Amino acid sequence: MKTDLNLLKAFAAVAQLSSFRAAAERLDVTRSAVSQSIRRLEDGLGVSLVQRSTRNVRLTEAGQALYQQTAQALASLTCALDDAALKGPPRGLLKIAVTSIAERFLDGPLIAGFVEAYPEVSLDVTVTDETFDIVERGFDAGVRLGEVIEQDMIAIPVTGEQREVAVASPAYLARHGRPQHPRDLTAHRCIGWRRAPDVAPWRWEFSDRGRAFDVAVSPQITTNDMLLMVRTALADGGITFGIEDTFRPYLERGELVTVLDEYLPPFPGFYLYYPNRHNLAPKLRALVDHVRKSGPSA
Numbered sequence: 001m002k003t004d005l006n007l008l009k010a011f012a013a014v015a016q017l018s019s020f021r022a023a024a025e026r027l028d029v030t031r032s033a034v035s036q037s038i039r040r041l042e043d044g045l046g047v048s049l050v051q052r053s054t055r056n057v058r059l060t061e062a063g064q065a066l067y068q069q070t071a072q073a074l075a076s077l078t079c080a081l082d083d084a085a086l087k088g089p090p091r092g093l094l095k096i097a098v099t100s101i102a103e104r105f106l107d108g109p110l111i112a113g114f115v116e117a118y119p120e121v122s123l124d125v126t127v128t129d130e131t132f133d134i135v136e137r138g139f140d141a142g143v144r145l146g147e148v149i150e151q152d153m154i155a156i157p158v159t160g161e162q163r164e165v166a167v168a169s170p171a172y173l174a175r176h177g178r179p180q181h182p183r184d185l186t187a188h189r190c191i192g193w194r195r196a197p198d199v200a201p202w203r204w205e206f207s208d209r210g211r212a213f214d215v216a217v218s219p220q221i222t223t224n225d226m227l228l229m230v231r232t233a234l235a236d237g238g239i240t241f242g243i244e245d246t247f248r249p250y251l252e253r254g255e256l257v258t259v260l261d262e263y264l265p266p267f268p269g270f271y272l273y274y275p276n277r278h279n280l281a282p283k284l285r286a287l288v289d290h291v292r293k294s295g296p297s298a
Contacts, residue, residue: 007044010037012074014050015067016138018057026138075135075275090282091120097134098143100127100226102270103245104159105143114290121283129195129224135275140284146268154276156288157296159245159269164205166264167247167256168239179239182206182215182263189238191229192219204241206263230256269296 013023014034024031042049049063059067098105105111106127115123126139134142142149145162149155166185179185185204192201201222203214221232229240230247234255250256272291274284 004040007037007041008070008074010034011041011049011063012067012071013138014038014057015059015063015071016136020052020057071135072275089120090118090286092281092283093122093124094141094283094287095124095126095139096141096143096287097126097128097132097137097139099145099270100129101243101246102143102158103243103248104270105272110158110291110294113294114287117290118283118286121286134273140281141272141274141287143270143272146271149271149273152276153273155271155273156291157269158272158291160296161266162269163244163266164241164264165244165247165251165258166204166239166241166260167251167258168233169236169255170257172233172236172238173257173259175236179259182213182260185215185217185239188217190217190219190221191232191238191240192217192222193226193229193240193242194222194224196224202241206260207265208263 010023010027010029010033013026014020017023017026020031020034020038024034027034038050045062045066047062048060049066051058051060100106106125111123111125115121131148134140143158146155146157166179172189176188179188182204194201201219204217205212205214207213221229221237223229226242226246229242230250232238233240234250239259244251247256251258272288274280274288280288
């Protein structure tokens with residue numbers, strides 16, 4: 001059968017977002033238009049692709065099979081068409097999923113420099129620590145630590161090597177003492193981080209003579225907000241733990257100090273990553289070039 005490419009685009013958006021409303025917003029059409037597109041595709045194939053209810057949308061078995069078989073090809077075709085159709089400077093919406101700890105990407109200058117250089121590109125940055133397939137969720141690219149990026153992705157360095165640090169205020173350490181070994185942390189008030197309410201707090205990882213180990217610190221304070229962790233540590237609330245860039249301004253001013261440095265070696269830093277596609281959309285190519293020109297920094 002002959003199928004309108006726009007019908008497949010509507011179906012892919014619904015499959016990725018599990019919502020007719022969200023799919024309509026992404027495609028900049030009405031909800032009714034998305035619903036009609038799905039209906040026309042189902043009528044043409046003679047099979048139900050989507051199960052609808054008042055609360056959610058789910059793919060049928062046939063819908064799941066169709067999405068798995070067409071998603072990558074549709075994404076590549078869309079990029080190829082964009083590349084062929086667009087003349088002049090890059091333009092369009094560029095969706096990026098960025099981990100909350102990627103300070104260099106999120107601190108302002110890199111993004112500001114990009115939108116200044118490419119005024120016809122709209123940048124939509126979702127800050128999230130959830131782990132997911134960026135292609136399936138409809139993102140053009142992501143920014144994460146290199147060690148957790150899937151091997152089939154193209155990765156461009158945003159930073160040099162990074163390091164995690166344990167930090168506290170000088171006043172807290174004067175009152176409670178300075179830990180000499182990571183196991184001493186169990187006797188301290190710790191401020192921990194978790195990416196979501198239903199997951200365990202992040203384990204604090206260390207290394208001793210090349211042997212990696214972690215410490216379950218049982219934080220007295222746990223949050224998914226890095227700024228709250230910083231503020232609590234600044235208020236003499238305890239020892240907290242995270243990427244050094246997060247705390248750098250406070251370390252430089254002496255408001256926080258590091259402990260246990262000898263147990264915290266560097267590791268690969270943050271990367272901009274995206275699917276391995278033959279045809280890269282001009283808007284994404286522009287971001288890749290901008291990141292490369294900015295150069296990785298430690």
